Amino acid sequence: MNQLRVETDPVLCAGSGMCALLAPEVFDQDEEEGTVVLIDDRPAEVRRDAVLAAAERCPAGAIRVAGAD
Numbered sequence: 001m002n003q004l005r006v007e008t009d010p011v012l013c014a015g016s017g018m019c020a021l022l023a024p025e026v027f028d029q030d031e032e033e034g035t036v037v038l039i040d041d042r043p044a045e046v047r048r049d050a051v052l053a054a055a056e057r058c059p060a061g062a063i064r065v066a067g068a069d
């Protein structure tokens with residue numbers, strides 16, 4: 001499997017917090033704005049499912065993941 005590479009777009013982000021809930025080791029939220037803060041742009045294999053779920057469920061389409069196939 002390929003190494004996951006994650007990008008987030010705080011401008012698109014709606015601050016729902018779904019990503020931080022599903023993958024708290026990879027995503028956090030800005031304390032003031034509530035927008036996404038990417039903690040780990042090369043998450044370990046063990047985080048794959050959680051990262052893909054976060055990207056899929058992000059209501060704003062603000063998470064891009066490469067290396068998912």
Ligand code: SF4
Pocket residue numbers: 008012013014015016017018019020027029034035036054057058059060061062063
């Ligand atoms: S799930 Fe999407 S909209 Fe919600 S905080 Fe994360 S990046 Fe932002």
